[in-house]
Each structure stands twice: as structure tokens, then as C-alpha cells.
Amino acid sequence: MQALLALTRANIRSYTRDRAAVFWTLAFPLVFIVLFGLIFQGSGTTRLTIGWVDTDGSPAAQQLQHGFEALDGVTLVKTTRADATSQMQVGKVDSIIVVPVGYGASLASASAGTSPPVQLEIYTDPSRPQLQGTIYQAVGTVLGVVNLGGRPPLVVPSPQIVQTENLNAISYFVPSMLGLSIMQVGIFAAIPLVADREKLILKRLAATPLRRWQLVGSNVLMRVLIAFTQAIIIVAVGTLAFGVEVTGSLLLVAGFVTLGAMAFLALGYLIASFAKTEDSANGMTSMIQFPMMFLSGAFFQIDQMPPFLQVVARIIPLTYLADALRQVMVGGAAFAPLWVCAAVLLGWLVVCFGISARKFQWQ
């Protein structure tokens, strides 16, 4: 145990003295988060995306649509009643407005005084009061124009509620970034490991009473500690600077940080098993890191990818780590149930570690 801890301390020292490694694992994700956070924050307060469900299609309905489109900072996304709610839940739209069937006709009869005002369904999320206010302000502006000729009013808003999980863009992004950072800290382990082998350090250690499990154990311990440091920094910045609310269980977050770090560490060992030199380990790490980053659904919606890429996204572990972290940190739509995420990560861990245990050259 003493040897394991001493080796862990030595590894951490070597790591913190390697500026490039520290930058990529700690500073880079932070820079990324601050950058994205500022972008999202800048647009978040003024832009409003409304899911527009027009079940009528009459000229009057189109006129109403133009009224909303003319508003500053409002974007309409045409959708159907069936899709609208789920789109709002994943944060693609902030609100939904449903133009009822027969809107044109009802509007005409209402203005003739022969029928009550037309009900316009407005779906908002009460857990986002500020956004709700902005929406009703916009609705008020547009209906004010429509109602100008009639009193009592011709169209009245019918408030509806959709519980979203408070998933704005930055909330979606923070768990993804954490997942990405954990991936990096794991697979980047390949580089110093191959370097230690090239420098004959592993051979020298083999001549001491140090056991291989202690060597691997110290490596795992160190990488998991770095992953936790990343998690604390990223969550702290997300919460304090950008108001991301971590609603889930911290224990589950810690569990997935650990599992994710170990799964990617196993992938790092796999790289180290096939890379002969430090340079080739570097190359293989990049070759895996970048596709993983862009194909994982960590930053892009999987269902918007071409089908063959979706297949890839459904295999790679970062998809499941980012998804699990998102579910346990901020909630929101799940790509896969938590137990599936855990099982996939565990599967990667076992397979990569198993191959490495057979293939890894110690000398």
C-alpha cells in the first residue's frame, strides 16, 4: 500500500510537471466551458424559440404566425402537436403555441359576436419563470394587434404547462464537457505509460518487489483523482458562473465519473498495448479522441446525424458517459436508461482491460 501511494504521488508529480498534460486535462475544458457559456448566455436572454403548431392553416392563422415572426428575438419552429412536447423537453423550443382547428372560422364568428373568443394554447414551463414572462409578453403583443378591432377580445391565451427539466444549452453542455474531459484523462494515460516503457522505467520497476497490480493500481488511482478534480472544477464553474443547477444525486455523479474514468483508462491501456513509441501513442490518442468527441452525441444530437454515423454514436462509450452524466446531473431527455449506460461503460472497461492484460508489453 505504501508503495502504491508513493508511486501514485510520483505519477501525480510527473503529471503536474507536464504542462501540456495539465492544459489538455484541466485548463482546456475550462476554457471551452467559459467560452461556450458566454456564447449561450449572450443569446439565451434575448432569443426565444417557439414551436409553432398550426392545425388550421387558414389565412388568419398565417397572419397570426407573421405577427409572431415579426417580433424581435423570436424564432418560430414549425412542428406538429405530436412532436412539440418532446422538443420542448429537450430544449429545442422554449414554448409551444397551438393554433386550434377552425381558428380562421372561429375568429370570424367571434368578431361577429356570435361565438366566444378563440382559445390559443400557450405551453410554457413554470420552472422557468423569467422565460415564461418573456413568452406571455410576446403573446400579449401579438394578440393585442389581433384583438384591436374587437371587445371583448377575439383571441385569448389558454395557458398550458409542460414540465421540462430546465435544460438550457449550457446545462446540456456542462455534462458533455465533463464527459469529454474524463475521456481525455483516461485515454491520455497511454502516453506517459508508453514513455515509461520506452525509457525502460517499467523494466527497472520490474526488477523491484513492486507488483504489477500496484503499478496499475497507482495509475488508476491517479487518473480517477484527476477525473474528480476535473468534475469539481467543471461543476463549480458551471454552477457558480453560469447558473447550471445540478439536481441529481452527487453520489451517482461520482459513480459515473469513476466508472467513466476507468472505462477510458482501459481504452488508454489498449492504446498503450499497440503503440510502440510515445509518438505513435500520441497519434493513436488523437485518432480516437477527435472522432469520439464529434460522433458521441456529447455535442450534437444523435438523431440529427446521418444513419451510418448514428450506428457509430451508439457504440462509442463517450455517448453513454455524457448521457449518463447529463441524466444524473441536470436531468433531461435520456438517450439510454442509466443502467444501460453503466453496462456499456462496464463492457468497454472489461473488454479493453482484458485485451490489454494479454497484449501489453512490459518491456
Next chain:
Amino acid sequence: MHAGGTAATTGLATDPVIRVRGLVKRYGDIRAVDGIDFDVAPGEVFGLLGPNGAGKTTTVEILEGLRPPDGGEVQVLGVDVASGADSLKPRIGISLQTAALYPKLTVVEVIDLFRSFYTTSRPTEELIDLLELGERRNARTKELSGGQRQRLAVALALVNDPELVFLDEPTTGLDPAARRALWDLIKGLKTKGRSVLLTTHYMEEAEILCDRLAIMDQGRILEMGTVDALISKRFNERAVRFDAIDGIDDDVFAGLPAVSSVKHDDGSVLLYTSDVAATVGAVLAQTESRGIEPQNLAIRRATLEDVFLDLTGRALRD
């Protein structure tokens, strides 16, 4: 404590600390070690002398348990290496041919790290003093000079105060002063009753340090014994040396009185003789008759260099 007494407690004092029989190691078609046998006695400094590629490092790494042999028997400190390498590791110290050090850790940090691997270890300060690394104690190992790195590697070999120390080319790359300092250190180990197996391709080092040595070439041990025995066995004679002369064949030299053999080394002729006066006189007579004089004529005792040259027909330093 596993000081001098341990070797005696594991068996009779005469039991060898290293026992090698019929050791074979192949790399593809090449027999890197081709059936060698030797013993190292307790408290002995034993040298494997030979050129690069002779199989010295391979032999040492098999003894250290770092490489599996393809054939033969290897016992170290009474333990069969093939089955008991783990129990041996706390009792031996090694220094690889190339110093293997964490580049970003300091001298003190690396020593402390290695100390943590052993249940008993010498104090860090003692090792730093012993290897004269005090001035560089807080330098990162990648900033050390070649000699300092080598000294640190030897310090790491001594961390656990081992009964048996393997030093693979310990003085390669050291300046003469540092080399002498390390020789003193190795002699110090001997006076403490430790056994040392070292490899070297320096004649002088082997002559000064080794109680016994084995001359290796192409995976085989060509000759083994004390330095004196190795020399006197082959050369109860002196060497007469002079620059090669065009026009006089070796046959002519070989026919001169008292000459036992003729060798060439780096542009000079070596005549091994049992009667220096007769041979030199005959050489001078030969050259005089052709109106020339031998250049750089010298007479010396045979050295290990002569032994190696005689055994292989090549000079060791090539």
C-alpha cells in the same frame, strides 16, 4: 537486517550466490547466449567482459529475472530464478545499462520512490552522500549529466542494501574521475561482504575490480578465471610491439627465435615471446638487412587485451 550474514545463513559459505548451467537465450535465429556455465562466490566481484553484443546484458537480465531463458539452469542466492524471481527481488539490486529514471522527478524524489518499494532501505541522505549527488539533490533527473544519471542509477541499485548487486556497464559514459569514484564504491561493497556481478567492456575496470571474470564473445564464455590466471595461462611471455612494416610477412616474424605467435592490432605487430632479448635482436637484424628501423618498438607484459585478442583475433574495444 540482511547484511553479510545472510549469505552464510542460507547455506554453507561456499555455496555460490550465482550458479549458471547451460544457459541459452535465442532471439530468432541468433543465439544471444549459447550455453554458458559459471559460478559467483559470496563476497566476490565477478565480471563479464566482452564487446557489445557478446551476450553480457542478456545474461544479466536473465539472472535478474527480467527475461526468461530458453534453456539451462539459473540459481541466484540459492533460489531458482525461473520459479522464485519474486522472492529474490527484495534481496538484489540492479542498475540497467541505460539509466531508467523518471525525467520529471528530482533525485531525492526518485530515491524516496524506490525506497518505498522495499520493506527495509538505506536512508536517502546516506545514498546521496555515497554517490556524491548532494549538489544535484533537487534537480530533475532529465537535467542531470550522463555521469550523474549513472550514479543515481547505482544509488537506486543500493536502495535496499542488497546482498547481490548487478551492475550493467556501470561506468559507461563517466569521466575518469567519476569512474574511479565508482570503482571505490564497488570495492567498498566488497569489503561489506556484498557480491557484485558487473559487465564491462573496459579492460582496466575488469583488471582493477574483478576477483574473477569471464570473457564473453558471441554468446559464449571463452575463458574464465582470475585476471592473473587468465593472462599467465596464455602468456607466460611478453609482447614485443612495433608498427607494421611493409614487405615483411608474418611468416618471417613467426620464424624468429622464441616467438610463439604473431598478432595484429590497430596497425601494429605483436610478437609474443618467451625470450625478449633474442626476439628483439632478431627483429632488428631482419629490419637492418632491409635498411629500415622498426618504429615505436615497445616491450610489455601481456594484458587482458592480449588475452581477448588471442582468443578472438579481434581487439576488444572495436
